[in-house]
Amino acid sequence: MTTDDTAAIPDFAFTVLATDGSLATDGGPSARATSGGRLGRLTTAHGEIDTPAFMPVGTAATVKAMRPESVAATGAQIVLGNTYHLMLRPGAERVARLGGLRAFMAWPGPVLTDSGGFQVMSLAQLRRMDEDGVTFQSHIDGSRHRLTPERSVEIQHLLGATITMAFDECTPYPATEEQAAASMRLSMRWAERCRAAFVERPGHALFGIVQGGVYPDLRRESVAALTSIGFHGYAIGGLAVGEPHDEMLAMLEHTTPLLPGDRPRYLMGVGRPQDIIAAVLRGVDMFDCVMPTRSGRTAQAFTRRGTVNLRNARHAEDPRPLDEGCSCPCCRGHSRAYLHHLIRAGEILGPMLLTWHNLQYYQDLMRGLRGAIAEGRLAAFAADTLAGYEAGDVEPV
Amino acid sequence: MTTDDTAAIPDFAFTVLATDGSLATDGGPSARATSGGRLGRLTTAHGEIDTPAFMPVGTAATVKAMRPESVAATGAQIVLGNTYHLMLRPGAERVARLGGLRAFMAWPGPVLTDSGGFQVMSLAQLRRMDEDGVTFQSHIDGSRHRLTPERSVEIQHLLGATITMAFDECTPYPATEEQAAASMRLSMRWAERCRAAFVERPGHALFGIVQGGVYPDLRRESVAALTSIGFHGYAIGGLAVGEPHDEMLAMLEHTTPLLPGDRPRYLMGVGRPQDIIAAVLRGVDMFDCVMPTRSGRTAQAFTRRGTVNLRNARHAEDPRPLDEGCSCPCCRGHSRAYLHHLIRAGEILGPMLLTWHNLQYYQDLMRGLRGAIAEGRLAAFAADTLAGYEAGDVEPV
Numbered sequence: 001m002t003t004d005d006t007a008a009i010p011d012f013a014f015t016v017l018a019t020d021g022s023l024a025t026d027g028g029p030s031a032r033a034t035s036g037g038r039l040g041r042l043t044t045a046h047g048e049i050d051t052p053a054f055m056p057v058g059t060a061a062t063v064k065a066m067r068p069e070s071v072a073a074t075g076a077q078i079v080l081g082n083t084y085h086l087m088l089r090p091g092a093e094r095v096a097r098l099g100g101l102r103a104f105m106a107w108p109g110p111v112l113t114d115s116g117g118f119q120v121m122s123l124a125q126l127r128r129m130d131e132d133g134v135t136f137q138s139h140i141d142g143s144r145h146r147l148t149p150e151r152s153v154e155i156q157h158l159l160g161a162t163i164t165m166a167f168d169e170c171t172p173y174p175a176t177e178e179q180a181a182a183s184m185r186l187s188m189r190w191a192e193r194c195r196a197a198f199v200e201r202p203g204h205a206l207f208g209i210v211q212g213g214v215y216p217d218l219r220r221e222s223v224a225a226l227t228s229i230g231f232h233g234y235a236i237g238g239l240a241v242g243e244p245h246d247e248m249l250a251m252l253e254h255t256t257p258l259l260p261g262d263r264p265r266y267l268m269g270v271g272r273p274q275d276i277i278a279a280v281l282r283g284v285d286m287f288d289c290v291m292p293t294r295s296g297r298t299a300q301a302f303t304r305r306g307t308v309n310l311r312n313a314r315h316a317e318d319p320r321p322l323d324e325g326c327s328c329p330c331c332r333g334h335s336r337a338y339l340h341h342l343i344r345a346g347e348i349l350g351p352m353l354l355t356w357h358n359l360q361y362y363q364d365l366m367r368g369l370r371g372a373i374a375e376g377r378l379a380a381f382a383a384d385t386l387a388g389y390e391a392g393d394v395e396p397v
Numbered sequence: 398m399t400t401d402d403t404a405a406i407p408d409f410a411f412t413v414l415a416t417d418g419s420l421a422t423d424g425g426p427s428a429r430a431t432s433g434g435r436l437g438r439l440t441t442a443h444g445e446i447d448t449p450a451f452m453p454v455g456t457a458a459t460v461k462a463m464r465p466e467s468v469a470a471t472g473a474q475i476v477l478g479n480t481y482h483l484m485l486r487p488g489a490e491r492v493a494r495l496g497g498l499r500a501f502m503a504w505p506g507p508v509l510t511d512s513g514g515f516q517v518m519s520l521a522q523l524r525r526m527d528e529d530g531v532t533f534q535s536h537i538d539g540s541r542h543r544l545t546p547e548r549s550v551e552i553q554h555l556l557g558a559t560i561t562m563a564f565d566e567c568t569p570y571p572a573t574e575e576q577a578a579a580s581m582r583l584s585m586r587w588a589e590r591c592r593a594a595f596v597e598r599p600g601h602a603l604f605g606i607v608q609g610g611v612y613p614d615l616r617r618e619s620v621a622a623l624t625s626i627g628f629h630g631y632a633i634g635g636l637a638v639g640e641p642h643d644e645m646l647a648m649l650e651h652t653t654p655l656l657p658g659d660r661p662r663y664l665m666g667v668g669r670p671q672d673i674i675a676a677v678l679r680g681v682d683m684f685d686c687v688m689p690t691r692s693g694r695t696a697q698a699f700t701r702r703g704t705v706n707l708r709n710a711r712h713a714e715d716p717r718p719l720d721e722g723c724s725c726p727c728c729r730g731h732s733r734a735y736l737h738h739l740i741r742a743g744e745i746l747g748p749m750l751l752t753w754h755n756l757q758y759y760q761d762l763m764r765g766l767r768g769a770i771a772e773g774r775l776a777a778f779a780a781d782t783l784a785g786y787e788a789g790d791v792e793p794v
Contacts, residue, residue: 060738060742060744062739062742067726067730067749089741089742099716104732106730106731316491317491329464333464333466335495338458338501338502341458342459348462348694349461349462351745352462352745352749
C-alpha cells in the first residue's frame with residue numbers, strides 16, 4: 001500500500017454527539033446518574049459505527065443462518081469474529097492468504113475480533129495456563145494449540161480485525177477477591193504485552209478489557225492499569241457470567257465513570273434487551289451477544305412484547321406476524337402459524353427467518369436508544385420499551 | 398368471489414410458441430426426431446410459466462433453505478408442494494384456514510401439488526392398498542390416514558393448488574408386464590375418479606399421469622385412457638425410478654408423440670441436468686426434482702463444468718467463485734474457499750448458498766433451453782452444455 005492510499009484511511013476516532021443523563025427510571029439499584037446514555041460515532045478504516053451499537057456475533061466467519069447482505073440490511077454496522085474458532089478452522093494464516101476475515105466472509109464493514117481468551121476457557125479441552133499464556137486442545141479435533149498475548153494479537157492482525165481485543169482471562173463467577181485480583185493482574189500484564197504487540201494501522205484499534213470480578217477496588221485498579229497503558233477503547237469484561245443482575249448493574253455504575261469519557265466503552269457478551277437498556281443508561285456504547293442468533297435457532301423470538309416461543313401450539317393457526325411493529329422480512333412476509341410450522345417440521349427456513357427477525361429487533365432497539373438520546377428522552381424510551389417488553393405477548397387468537 | 402372477480406382470472410391455457418425438432422445430436426438411443434423441443438407458455442390463475450420449466454420442490458411448504466423471494470429471484474415461476482407431507486403436517490384443512498398453500502408459504506405464483514401417491518409408497522409405514530385407495534401410517538407420528546383419488550383431489554383443492562395432479566400408483570421398477578399393467582389400469586380408474594372429483598375453477602388445472610412402466614404397449618394404453626378422460630395437461634410418471642437412462646429415453650420417445658400436442662407435458666421427478674436436456678429434446682415441457690435443493694444441503698453443486706463437491710480439500714484455499722458463469726449471490730459474493738469452510742464447519746449458510754446456486758443453475762439451464770428453442774439452435778445448445786458439463790471442474794489453483 002502506498003503512502004497516498006494510507007493517507008485516505010481515516011484515523012480511528014470516537015465522537016460523543018449527545019448525552020442523556022437520566023438514569024433513575026429503569027429500576028436499577030441506584031439513582032446515581034453516574035454516567036448517562038451517550039450517542040456517539042466510531043470512525044474506522046472500514047466504515048462508521050453509530051453508538052450505542054449492537055454487534056452481531058459471526059463466530060466462525062458467518063453470522064449463523066444469515067447472508068452478510070441480510071445482516072447489513074438489519075442495520076448492523078459491525079460484526080464480531082472469534083479468534084478461537086477461526087484459529088482452529090480455517091486457520092488465521094489461511095484467512096490472511098484469502099484476504100482477511102472481511103473479504104473471506106464478504107462483510108465489507110468493520111469487524112471486531114475477540115482475543116480467544118474467553119472461548120479457550122469455555123470450549124477448549126485440557127487447558128494449562130501459565131504466566132506466558134495458555135496451552136489447550138481444540139474442541140474440534142483435539143489438536144494442541146497455544147495462545148499468548150502476542151499470538152492473539154498476531155492472529156487478530158492476520159484476520160485483519162478493525163478492532164483487536166486484548167488477550168485476557170475472563171475471571172469466572174463466583175471468585176474470591178484473592179482469585180479475582182490474581183486473575184485481573186495477570187490480565188493487566190497481558191494487556192501491556194498486547195499493547196506492545198499491536199501494530200498501529202490507520203483506522204484500526206486495540207481495546208483493553210477491565211476485569212476485577214464484583215470487587216469495586218479491583219475494577220478501579222484494572223481501569224487505572226489499562227488507562228496508564230492507553231487503549232483506543234475499553235471493554236468491561238467478566239460481567240454477565242452468572243452474577244445477579246443487580247450486581248452487574250452496580251459494577252457498571254462503578255466502572256463506567258472511571259473510564260475516559262472520550263473513548264468507546266464495550267460491555268462484552270451482553271445481553272438481553274433489558275440488560276442493554278440498563279447498560280446504555282449507564283454509559284455503555286457497544287455490545288455483542290449470541291442471544292439473538294442462538295435464540296433464532298431454538299424457536300425463541302425477541303419482540304416488542306417480550307420473548308415468544310414459536311414452538312408453542314398457541315401459534316399453530318395464528319395468522320398474525322410475529323411482531324406487529326417490525327419491518328423485517330420475517331414479520332412482513334410470514335405468519336406466526338407458518339413460523340410455527342417451519343419449526344415443528346425442522347425446516348432450515350425457521351432459523352433463517354427468526355434469526356433475521358431477532359437481529360432486526362436488536363438493531364431497532366439500538367436505533368431507538370440512539371434516537372432517544374439525541375432527543376433527550378432516553379428515560380421515557382427505556383421505560384416504554386421495558387413496559388412493552390414486560391407486558392408479554394399479544395393475546396392468542 | 399363475485400362473477401366480475403372470476404371473469405378477471407384467465408383460463409388455464411398452454412401455448413406452444415416455437416418448436417425445434419433437432420433431436421439426434423445428444424447421443425440418445427435413437428435419431429428419430431419424434432417430438433422436438435418446444436418453447437411454450439402456461440397461463441394460470443396465479444401467473445404465467447415459461448416452458449420448458451423447472452419447478453423447485455417445496456415439500457413441506459418451503460423450498461428448503463430458501464426464502465420465497467430468493468426462489469423467485471432465481472427465475473422460478475412455479476413451485477411444487479407435497480400433498481403427503483402437508484396433509485400430515487400442518488394438515489390440509491389448517492392450510493386452507495390460513496388462506497391456502499400460496500398464502501401460507503408466501504409464494505404468490507402458481508403452485509403444483511403432487512397427489513401424495515408417490516410419497517405414500519416411498520415414505521409411509523404399513524401401507525395397505527385396495528381398489529378404493531390406500532391406508533397408511535404417518536412416518537412422523539404413526540397416525541393412521543387414508544388417501545383415495547377423491548380425498549387427494551380434495552386436499553389439493555384445500556391447499557389451493559394451481560395445478561392438481563391425479564392420484565396414481567407410481568409403478569415400481571422393475572415390474573413384470575403383468576404387474577405394470579395391473580398397476581397402470583388401477584391408476585387409470587383412479588384418474589377417472591380424480592377427473593370427476595376435480596372442481597373446475599378458472600385458471601386451475603388437473604393433470605393426468607401416464608404409467609405403464611417400460612412397456613410401450615402399456616404406455617400407449619395409458620395415454621389413450623387419459624386422453625379419452627381429458628386433462629389440462631399430461632405427466633409422464635414411473636420414470637427415473639431406477640431404470641437405465643436409455644430405457645427412460647426410449648419410453649419418452651415412445652410416449653411424448655402420443656400425447657396431445659396442445660397440452661403441457663410434465664416429466665415427474667426428473668432430474669439431472671443431462672436428463673432434463675434429453676427430455677426437452679424429446680418434447681417435455683415441465684420438470685421437478687429435489688436434486689438441486691437436496692444436493693445443496695450435502696455440499697454438492699451443479700456448475701457449467703459438471704458437479705462439484707465443496708467438501709473436497711482442493712477448494713480450501715481456492716479464491717474463485719464456484720461457477721464463473723453464474724450470477725447468483727453465492728457465486729457473485731463468495732469464494733470456493735469460504736463455501737468449503739462453511740461446509741466443514743457445519744454452518745447453515747453453506748446449505749443456504751449452495752441451494753440458491755443450484756436452483757439458479759437449474760433456472761439458467763431452462764432459460765438457456767428456452768432461448769435455444771426460440772432461436773432454432775437447440776441441438777447446438779444441448780451439445781455445448783453437455784460438453785461443458787462433461788469437461789469436469791476447473792483445474793485446482
